[in-house]
Amino acid sequence: MQPHLKRALTLLAIAIIGFIAVRAIIVPDSFGQYGWYRGDSVIENRNLPVEHAGSASCGEEDCHKTISSIWSDSGHKTVNCETCHGPSEEHVNNIRIMPPPANDSRDYCGLCHFKRAARPSGFPQIDPETHGENLKCAYCHNPHKPWFV
Ligand code: HEC
Ligand code: HEC
Ligand code: HEC
Known part of the structure; x- marks a missing residue:
C-alpha cells in the first residue's frame, strides 16, 4: 500500500x-x-413539583367565585389566572400561603397588547407611547374583564 x-x-x-x-x-x-x-x-x-393549579380551582367552592364568573364571561377568558398571578398550587392547597402579587406593570400587559407588526390585526393592540397617559393599565381596565372599566 x-x-x-x-x-x-x-x-x-x-x-x-x-x-x-x-x-x-x-x-x-x-x-x-x-x-x-x-x-x-x-x-x-x-417527580418535578406541580406548580400550577389551573383556573378552574380558583373558582371552586367558596374561593374566588365572583372574580371567576366575571373573568369567564370576559375577553380574558382564554388568559389563565396564573398567567398574571403566577403559579399558585401552594396557595390552593393552603390558603395561608399567598401567591406572589399579580404583575400589574404596563410592560406585562404589553407583552400581549403593545402594537407589533407581526400580530394579527384583529388582536386588540395599543401604542404604549400614546395610550393610557403612562398610567398603570389596571387604573382604567379591570384585568379580569378588560372592558369593565
Ligand atoms: C390579565 C391578567 C390577570 C388575569 C388573567 C387574572 N388576574 Fe387577578 N389580578 C390581576 C391584577 C393586575 C390584579 C391587581 C388589580 C388592581 O391593581 O386593581 C389582580 C387582582 C386579583 C385579586 C385581588 C384583588 C381583588 O380584586 O380582590 C384576586 C383575588 C384575583 N386577582 C384573582 C384572580 C382569579 C381567580 C383569576 C382567574 C379567574 C384572575 N385573577 C385572573 C391580573 C389578572
Ligand atoms: C397572555 C396574554 C395577555 C395578557 C398578559 C393580557 N392580555 Fe388582554 N387580552 C388577551 C387576549 C387573548 C384577549 C382577547 C383578544 C380577542 O378577543 O381577540 C385580550 C383582550 C383584552 C382587551 C380587549 C377586551 C375585549 O373585550 O375585547 C383589553 C382592553 C385587554 N385585553 C387589556 C389587558 C390589560 C389591561 C392587561 C394587563 C392587566 C392585559 N390585557 C393582559 C391577552 C392578554
Ligand atoms: C387612562 C385610562 C386608560 C389606561 C391607563 C389604559 N387604557 Fe386601554 N383603553 C382605554 C380606553 C378609554 C379604551 C377604549 C378607547 C380606545 O380604544 O382608545 C382603551 C382601549 C384599549 C384596548 C383596545 C384597543 C382596540 O383597538 O381594541 C386595549 C388592548 C387596551 N386599551 C390595553 C391597554 C393596556 C395594555 C394598557 C396599559 C399599558 C392600557 N390599555 C391603559 C383607557 C385606558
Whole structure:
C-alpha cells in the first residue's frame, strides 16, 4: 500500500475508535431505553413539583367565585389566572400561603397588547407611547374583564 494511503487509513481508524470511545463515555446510560432520549428523564419530569393549579380551582367552592364568573364571561377568558398571578398550587392547597402579587406593570400587559407588526390585526393592540397617559393599565381596565372599566 502506498504510504499516503496508509496514513489516511490510520487517521480514519483513530477517528472511528476515538468516536466510539468518547461516545461510550458521554452518552448517558438510559439513553435509548424508550426512544431517542434519556429514559431517566421520564422519571425526573414526573417527580418535578406541580406548580400550577389551573383556573378552574380558583373558582371552586367558596374561593374566588365572583372574580371567576366575571373573568369567564370576559375577553380574558382564554388568559389563565396564573398567567398574571403566577403559579399558585401552594396557595390552593393552603390558603395561608399567598401567591406572589399579580404583575400589574404596563410592560406585562404589553407583552400581549403593545402594537407589533407581526400580530394579527384583529388582536386588540395599543401604542404604549400614546395610550393610557403612562398610567398603570389596571387604573382604567379591570384585568379580569378588560372592558369593565
Ligand atoms: C390579565 C391578567 C390577570 C388575569 C388573567 C387574572 N388576574 Fe387577578 N389580578 C390581576 C391584577 C393586575 C390584579 C391587581 C388589580 C388592581 O391593581 O386593581 C389582580 C387582582 C386579583 C385579586 C385581588 C384583588 C381583588 O380584586 O380582590 C384576586 C383575588 C384575583 N386577582 C384573582 C384572580 C382569579 C381567580 C383569576 C382567574 C379567574 C384572575 N385573577 C385572573 C391580573 C389578572
Ligand atoms: C397572555 C396574554 C395577555 C395578557 C398578559 C393580557 N392580555 Fe388582554 N387580552 C388577551 C387576549 C387573548 C384577549 C382577547 C383578544 C380577542 O378577543 O381577540 C385580550 C383582550 C383584552 C382587551 C380587549 C377586551 C375585549 O373585550 O375585547 C383589553 C382592553 C385587554 N385585553 C387589556 C389587558 C390589560 C389591561 C392587561 C394587563 C392587566 C392585559 N390585557 C393582559 C391577552 C392578554
Ligand atoms: C387612562 C385610562 C386608560 C389606561 C391607563 C389604559 N387604557 Fe386601554 N383603553 C382605554 C380606553 C378609554 C379604551 C377604549 C378607547 C380606545 O380604544 O382608545 C382603551 C382601549 C384599549 C384596548 C383596545 C384597543 C382596540 O383597538 O381594541 C386595549 C388592548 C387596551 N386599551 C390595553 C391597554 C393596556 C395594555 C394598557 C396599559 C399599558 C392600557 N390599555 C391603559 C383607557 C385606558
